[in-house]
Amino acid sequence: MTFRSRHPAIDRREFLKRAAPVAGAIALGGGSVVHGCGSDPSMPEPERRPLLRMPPTLEATSATLTAGAAELDLGTHTSRAWGYDAAAPGPTLRARVGGTADVRLLNRLAEDTTIHWHGMVVPAAMDGHPADIVRPGADYDYEYPIVQRAAMNWYHPHPHGRTGRQTWRGLAGAFIIADPDAEQGLPTGPREIPLLLRDALLDRSGQLEYRRRDSGLVGDFPLVNGVPYPRVTLAPALHRFRILNASNARVFRLGMADGARFTLIGNDGGLLEAPVELDRIDLGPAERVDVLVDLSGRAGTTLPLRCLDARWTLLEIRVAGEADDGNAIPSAFAPIPALSSGPGTREREFRFEGHRRINGREYEMDRIDFRVPLGDTEVWHFVSAGGAPHPVHVHGTHFQVLSRRGGRGRVFPWERGWKDTVLVEDDETVDVILRFERHRGVYLLHCHNLEHEDRGMMLNFEVT
Numbered sequence: 284m285t286f287r288s289r290h291p292a293i294d295r296r297e298f299l300k301r302a303a304p305v306a307g308a309i310a311l312g313g314g315s316v317v318h319g320c321g322s323d324p325s326m327p328e329p330e331r332r333p334l335l336r337m338p339p340t341l342e343a344t345s346a347t348l349t350a351g352a353a354e355l356d357l358g359t360h361t362s363r364a365w366g367y368d369a370a371a372p373g374p375t376l377r378a379r380v381g382g383t384a385d386v387r388l389l390n391r392l393a394e395d396t397t398i399h400w401h402g403m404v405v406p407a408a409m410d411g412h413p414a415d416i417v418r419p420g421a422d423y424d425y426e427y428p429i430v431q432r433a434a435m436n437w438y439h440p441h442p443h444g445r446t447g448r449q450t451w452r453g454l455a456g457a458f459i460i461a462d463p464d465a466e467q468g469l470p471t472g473p474r475e476i477p478l479l480l481r482d483a484l485l486d487r488s489g490q491l492e493y494r495r496r497d498s499g500l501v502g503d504f505p506l507v508n509g510v511p512y513p514r515v516t517l518a519p520a521l522h523r524f525r526i527l528n529a530s531n532a533r534v535f536r537l538g539m540a541d542g543a544r545f546t547l548i549g550n551d552g553g554l555l556e557a558p559v560e561l562d563r564i565d566l567g568p569a570e571r572v573d574v575l576v577d578l579s580g581r582a583g584t585t586l587p588l589r590c591l592d593a594r595w596t597l598l599e600i601r602v603a604g605e606a607d608d609g610n611a612i613p614s615a616f617a618p619i620p621a622l623s624s625g626p627g628t629r630e631r632e633f634r635f636e637g638h639r640r641i642n643g644r645e646y647e648m649d650r651i652d653f654r655v656p657l658g659d660t661e662v663w664h665f666v667s668a669g670g671a672p673h674p675v676h677v678h679g680t681h682f683q684v685l686s687r688r689g690g691r692g693r694v695f696p697w698e699r700g701w702k703d704t705v706l707v708e709d710d711e712t713v714d715v716i717l718r719f720e721r722h723r724g725v726y727l728l729h730c731h732n733l734e735h736e737d738r739g740m741m742l743n744f745e746v747t
């Protein structure tokens with residue numbers, strides 16, 4: 284088989300800027316999140332879609348993850364990749380609120396790595412900080428209590444300057460924290476489906492290819508749980524999709540078709556206060572959404588889960604089989620107390636500049652940029668100064684989004700509740716409120732466009 288040559292993503296973006304009807308973009312909520320859609324993809328949409336794969340599940344109370352070589356089955360052929368336990372994405376870890384995680388990493392790569400538990404509130408030494416590097420051949424025990432709300436988090440490497448390449452090669456996996464009380468009545472088992480979305484690129488010989496691109500590496504075809512353009516057959520019942528954007532730099536604009544809508548119930552930090560019906564969701568790198576899709580009464584139909592920007596059918600859902608009693612969409616979840624600021628609340632501003640700087644500086648592993656007292660409530664302002672979108676991520680806690688000024692000018696339903704990553708477009712300032720309550724130590728604030736992060740758009744702060 285042959286692999287067609289491709290145009291750099293930027294050409295496609297320029298083309299779209301000129302070709303896209305402006306009114307259409309505004310109707311979708313304003314703000315351009317188009318990243319280049321790969322008109323000539325290295326893996327075109329196949330006529331016969333491969334089956335969706337479900338990563339194996341591991342109990343986090345006592346698990347071992349081996350970082351090493353993996354193979355990506357692309358349907359037409361396989362590509363060399365990296366993975367945890369030889370799988371890309373790696374196993375889905377599961378733990379319960381109030382339980383513990385005890386995960387041993389065996390680094391069988393030929394280079395340094397760490398694991399960062401994205402969205403998990405863990406002691407600093409367990410956070411996978413680039414200073415806590417695990418050498419080739421070495422092991423590291425990550426052990427911590429689960430002291431936060433139920434949510435779908437994820438894990439990926441965090442070595443300085445290499446996070447983009449290692450994650451792109453396949454090192455990533457989901458980490459679901461469950462809380463049977465809070466999640467009562469929601470679909471479980473085969474009705475609860477983690478979907479790890481990313482994009483990818485192949486070289487001329489059909490192998491997964493990483494390229495250094497300061498603006499952020501954007502692929503030209505999608506992978507869902509490591510499978511290109513898969514299909515899945517589901518019963519005509521309510522389903523819960525746990526969706527993660529695990530791409531390095533792409534913003535997915537998720538939508539369905541034929542009048543099917545998402546019922547958004549949660550995001551990075553767990554369940555929202557109440558479900559919201561939506562027909563599209565913009566999901567930046569590292570963000571998660573928890574959605575219910577009601578397939579009852581749809582037996583015999585096929586529903587596409589789409590990226591409306593890239594015009595990809597990410598997943599084709601065939602509805603077949605027997606309906607069962609099923610679950611109903613709950614009308615509300617637990618209230619989320621709002622953090623509030625007062626006259627004495629400390630404020631900080633972070634300007635994300637171009638592709639590598641925050642407030643004029645690039646990351647240095649040994650420099651602590653500021654200190655935050657444990658238990659203090661602060662308001663942080665994330666400002667884009669070119670080079671966006673910047674998905675801004677804070678380690679060590681969750682935040683609440685107060686406002687978005689300029690640009691898209693609003694807080695979207697998927698940004699309510701608790702977040703750990705928020706998308707900042709050019710001409711935007713996003714204001715968040717947060718408090719570090721659990722652990723002292725050195726944590727990271729960075730852009731989760733992984734190429735921006737690797738170039739230096741990251742800083743250390745210390746909770747004291």
Ligand code: C2O
Pocket residue numbers: 399401439441569676678727729731
């Ligand atoms: Cu998912 Cu510091 O990263």
Ligand code: CU
Pocket residue numbers: 635638670671672673674730731732735736740
């Ligand atoms: Cu950035």
